[in-house]
Amino acid sequence: MLLSSGRIPAWKPTANPILGEPVSSITRDNHRRGCNPGLLLALVPAVLLALLMAALYVVPLPWRLTWPWVPSLGVEFALYVDGLSAQFLLLITGIGTMVFVYGAGYLAENPRRNRVFVLLLLFMAAMIGAVGSDNLLLLFVFWELTTVLSFLLIGVDHDQQASRKSAQQALLVTGSGGLFLLAGIILLGQIGGSYSLQTLLTQAPLLQEDSRLKAALTLIFIGAFCKSAQFPFHFWLPNAMSAPTPVSAYLHSATMVKLGIYLLARLDAAFSDLLFWQYALISTGTFTAVIAAIQTIRERDLKRILAWSTVATLGTLTMLIGLPGNSAALAVAVLFFAHALYKAPLFFVAGNLDHGVGTRAIDKLTGMRRYMPWTAIVALLAALSMAGLPLTFGFIAKGAIVHAKEQVDALQLVSYAAMFVNGVSVAVAAIAAIHIFWGRDRSPRQVQPHEVPVTMLLPPLILVVLGLLFGLVPTLVDPALGAAVHAMSPGFDITTVSESYEFLAVVKAMLGAILLGCVILLSWNRLDLLLRRVHRLHKIGPEAWYWRSLEFLPLLAARQTRLLQHGRLPYYLLTMIGAATLLILILLLAARPDWNWPDLQTLNAPVFGASLLIAAGALVAMFVRDHLVLLLVSGLVGYGCAVLFLFTGAPDVAFTQFAVETIFVVVVAAVLLRLRRTPLDMRAVSTEARLRPLALAVAIVFGASLTALVLLMSGLPFDSVLADFYGEQCL
Amino acid sequence: MISWLPPAEVFVRVLYAMLLFASLWILWRGQNAPGGGFIGGLMAVAASAAYALVFDAGSALRRLPLEPVRLAACGVLLALLSGLPALLNGLPYLTHRGVTLSFGVVELPVSTVILFDLGIYLCVWGVFGGYCLALVRAIEEES
Numbered sequence: 001m002l003l004s005s006g007r008i009p010a011w012k013p014t015a016n017p018i019l020g021e022p023v024s025s026i027t028r029d030n031h032r033r034g035c036n037p038g039l040l041l042a043l044v045p046a047v048l049l050a051l052l053m054a055a056l057y058v059v060p061l062p063w064r065l066t067w068p069w070v071p072s073l074g075v076e077f078a079l080y081v082d083g084l085s086a087q088f089l090l091l092i093t094g095i096g097t098m099v100f101v102y103g104a105g106y107l108a109e110n111p112r113r114n115r116v117f118v119l120l121l122l123f124m125a126a127m128i129g130a131v132g133s134d135n136l137l138l139l140f141v142f143w144e145l146t147t148v149l150s151f152l153l154i155g156v157d158h159d160q161q162a163s164r165k166s167a168q169q170a171l172l173v174t175g176s177g178g179l180f181l182l183a184g185i186i187l188l189g190q191i192g193g194s195y196s197l198q199t200l201l202t203q204a205p206l207l208q209e210d211s212r213l214k215a216a217l218t219l220i221f222i223g224a225f226c227k228s229a230q231f232p233f234h235f236w237l238p239n240a241m242s243a244p245t246p247v248s249a250y251l252h253s254a255t256m257v258k259l260g261i262y263l264l265a266r267l268d269a270a271f272s273d274l275l276f277w278q279y280a281l282i283s284t285g286t287f288t289a290v291i292a293a294i295q296t297i298r299e300r301d302l303k304r305i306l307a308w309s310t311v312a313t314l315g316t317l318t319m320l321i322g323l324p325g326n327s328a329a330l331a332v333a334v335l336f337f338a339h340a341l342y343k344a345p346l347f348f349v350a351g352n353l354d355h356g357v358g359t360r361a362i363d364k365l366t367g368m369r370r371y372m373p374w375t376a377i378v379a380l381l382a383a384l385s386m387a388g389l390p391l392t393f394g395f396i397a398k399g400a401i402v403h404a405k406e407q408v409d410a411l412q413l414v415s416y417a418a419m420f421v422n423g424v425s426v427a428v429a430a431i432a433a434i435h436i437f438w439g440r441d442r443s444p445r446q447v448q449p450h451e452v453p454v455t456m457l458l459p460p461l462i463l464v465v466l467g468l469l470f471g472l473v474p475t476l477v478d479p480a481l482g483a484a485v486h487a488m489s490p491g492f493d494i495t496t497v498s499e500s501y502e503f504l505a506v507v508k509a510m511l512g513a514i515l516l517g518c519v520i521l522l523s524w525n526r527l528d529l530l531l532r533r534v535h536r537l538h539k540i541g542p543e544a545w546y547w548r549s550l551e552f553l554p555l556l557a558a559r560q561t562r563l564l565q566h567g568r569l570p571y572y573l574l575t576m577i578g579a580a581t582l583l584i585l586i587l588l589l590a591a592r593p594d595w596n597w598p599d600l601q602t603l604n605a606p607v608f609g610a611s612l613l614i615a616a617g618a619l620v621a622m623f624v625r626d627h628l629v630l631l632l633v634s635g636l637v638g639y640g641c642a643v644l645f646l647f648t649g650a651p652d653v654a655f656t657q658f659a660v661e662t663i664f665v666v667v668v669a670a671v672l673l674r675l676r677r678t679p680l681d682m683r684a685v686s687t688e689a690r691l692r693p694l695a696l697a698v699a700i701v702f703g704a705s706l707t708a709l710v711l712l713m714s715g716l717p718f719d720s721v722l723a724d725f726y727g728e729q730c731l
Numbered sequence: 732m733i734s735w736l737p738p739a740e741v742f743v744r745v746l747y748a749m750l751l752f753a754s755l756w757i758l759w760r761g762q763n764a765p766g767g768g769f770i771g772g773l774m775a776v777a778a779s780a781a782y783a784l785v786f787d788a789g790s791a792l793r794r795l796p797l798e799p800v801r802l803a804a805c806g807v808l809l810a811l812l813s814g815l816p817a818l819l820n821g822l823p824y825l826t827h828r829g830v831t832l833s834f835g836v837v838e839l840p841v842s843t844v845i846l847f848d849l850g851i852y853l854c855v856w857g858v859f860g861g862y863c864l865a866l867v868r869a870i871e872e873e874s
Contacts, residue, residue: 652765652767655766655770656769656770662777663777663780670867670870
């Protein structure tokens with residue numbers, strides 16, 4: 001509602017999905033044939049997944065690997081894998097395998113598919129690095145890598161303006177959030193005296209006493225909120241849906257957007273009992289979830305609907321991390337898993353519709369089960385889990401969430417918000433499964449809908465079946481979840497997830513959500529109209545500010561360019577020397593307590609003579625008008641310097657100075673002789689004359705501050721390290 | 732003018748050779764005394780400039796071992812390469828070592844630094860020489 005998207009036509013990807021043109025253009029001219037790299041590349045995450053699972057069975061967690069990286073800065077290439085990281089690694093490689101297989105089908109005709117696959121592989125590597133790092137700076141490097149790769153993947157269809165703008169927006173929002181994160185990391189590192197996450201976590205009580213902690217956490221929050229699309233930085237995520245569907249499913253639902261949540265979950269062990277931590281996360285998370293749920297109703301494109309519901313889930317996750325207590329950690333771990341297992345298949349369903357029907361607009365899609373029976377089954381199973389019906393993994397997630405809230409007496413407001421968000425997610429599930437596939441097939445269309453190839457059916461099918469399996473036999477995931485919970489709140493060990501909540505309470509909450517969901521579903525269009533009326537609020541929303549600042553920046557740049565880049569040499573010199581003078585003066589004055597003037601000595605004759613030569617040259621230069629004479633006089637200053645060097649123990653420098661000065665005078669004289677033939681610009685001469693008093697003042701201050709600087713420097717004890725070194729190395 | 736002196740052309744040919752020789756000597760001397768690649772290169776530039784002023788920029792260009800940009804590039808490359816052998820010995824890049832060669836009575840100190848210095852020499856000659864000659868040519872074309 002606040003952040004409505006409708007008013008800015010430039011970036012809203014309306015044209016493609018709604019007008020019914022398939023995004024993955026099936027009939028591209030440069031259609032390539034031959035071996036499909038997607039299936040082959042799917043082996044990479046698949047092998048990694050297999051290795052990971054084998055290693056998890058054989059080697060007990062946590063795993064620790066460290067190489068020195070920048071030892072002088074105390075930065076290590078430190079990897080640390082515990083339960084939380086392992087859960088993420090499983091998701092990254094597991095969903096990654098499915099995404100590559102799916103991509104093989106979805107991108108088969110796409111001329112840019114190779115680029116997408118390469119970027120996806122790089123992205124996967126960056127994600128693995130990010131969740132495996134123990135060093136915060138290392139984590140930051142991988143974090144930013146995922147940002148850049150997300151930018152490239154969103155903008156893969158770079159010939160469309162919507163893609164470019166969405167990519168730019170995602171980069172600007174998450175990238176500037178990354179800068180905040182870096183500041184927060186550095187501050188946290190300074191407070192704790194280490195950049196190692198594990199070291200910091202063990203020092204939690206010490207950290208909490210520091211007054212800078214709130215500032216550090218606020219900075220880290222901003223970074224994490226930008227990455228995980230929390231209010232007010234949430235608007236980039238739905239726009240990122242202009243990426244190809246495999247990319248959206250992988251980056252913008254299952255893995256990358258959860259990186260911010262991951263970092264918060266990591267730090268949860270240290271700060272979960274801070275009131276500041278709880279308030280900030282609970283309020284932001286809840287507000288984000290509500291805003292996203294409202295926005296969901298405003299959308300007609302299935303993919304954007306799913307995107308907003310992803311934002312709502314991310315908000316719920318943030319809220320859960322903010323809740324104190326062990327059950328909240330369990331809820332976070334279960335929701336991580338459950339969301340990936342139902343949301344990724346739903347994205348795949350959206351991609352299948354795009355591929356098989358050529359549209360994702362929910363108004364045009366009804367009764368599709370006749371044409372796409374397998375996709376319909378996938379959608380139904382995924383939706384069951386999303387709605388949280390019993391016997392699905394989503395039900396267990398819902399149970400864990402309800403339990404977490406009961407344990408800590410969450411605010412009544414938070415519960416109402418959660419109920420509304422759940423209602424909307426039930427409605428979304430119903431739209432994806434029932435409205436699209438089971439309604440009557442009314443609208444005539446040009447394209448005959450068809451089922452998609454098996455590569456696009458198998459991955460979502462496997463994921464939803466896994467979701468069902470885990471729902472029926474939750475003990476299968478107990479070890480993974482237990483390890484993750486142990487990492488988030490140490491000292492808490494669960495034995496079985498399914499026994500950690502009361503069945504009846506969950507069913508009660510679920511029934512409420514389903515009832516509300518049905519109401520929302522039936523009044524979807526009316527709600528949309530209602531929201532459209534209060535739509536003006538979007539003008540003060542964060543996205544409007546984003547566009548405003550995007551317009552403002554070039555104006556600011558133009559203004560300061562006009563101010564500084566005036567194209568006149570005298571002004572440039574004045575600006576540069578003035579700025580340098582200011583800097584030197586500030587530094588000199590800042591160091592005033594340490595000022596130590598040297599003892600004055602009588603000068604010997606050659607040094608005195610050389611100084612006289614320099615001074616004479618400089619003074620005469622001020623009054624000479626003829627440029628050639630000016631050049632010769634300034635040459636006098638150079639020779640004076642050379643003489644000075646000669647008698648102050650730097651014959652080498654003197655030697656060079658003589659040669660440079662001679663060649664300089666000769667070359668410039670040649671240039672001047674040539675310039676003489678072009679008439680002088682009288683206007684330039686007059687501005688130069690007007691500039692003279694100011695120039696004189698700047699010159700005097702510059703000269704005085706440099707003299708002071710040199711005198712103060714010679715007052716310092718002489719450090720002979722260099723001289724000794726060269727004395728030793730000389731032959 | 733003074734007729735018994737040889738013409739300027741003859742004079743500048745001798746000067747050119749002498750300046751180049753002096754520049755090489757300064758380059759060599761730079762290992763242990765004031766001198767080195769930069770100043771030696773500047774003297775070579777002076778030689779080229781003098782030659783161009785008496786003859787013309789084109790013939791001075793032809794006397795350069797390579798065309799200016801290539802000369803400078805070769806110089807930079809040589810300077811960069813001179814640091815590589817240290818890596819083979821497990822020392823940090825650009826670590827140089829010296830030996831004293833002895834030929835019976837004469838002892839000659841030699842260091843790999845001379846390679847780096849030679850690179851600087853060629854680079855300075857290429858860049859500033861090229862610049863000077865281009866300038867002289869521009870003036871020639873105008874008049």
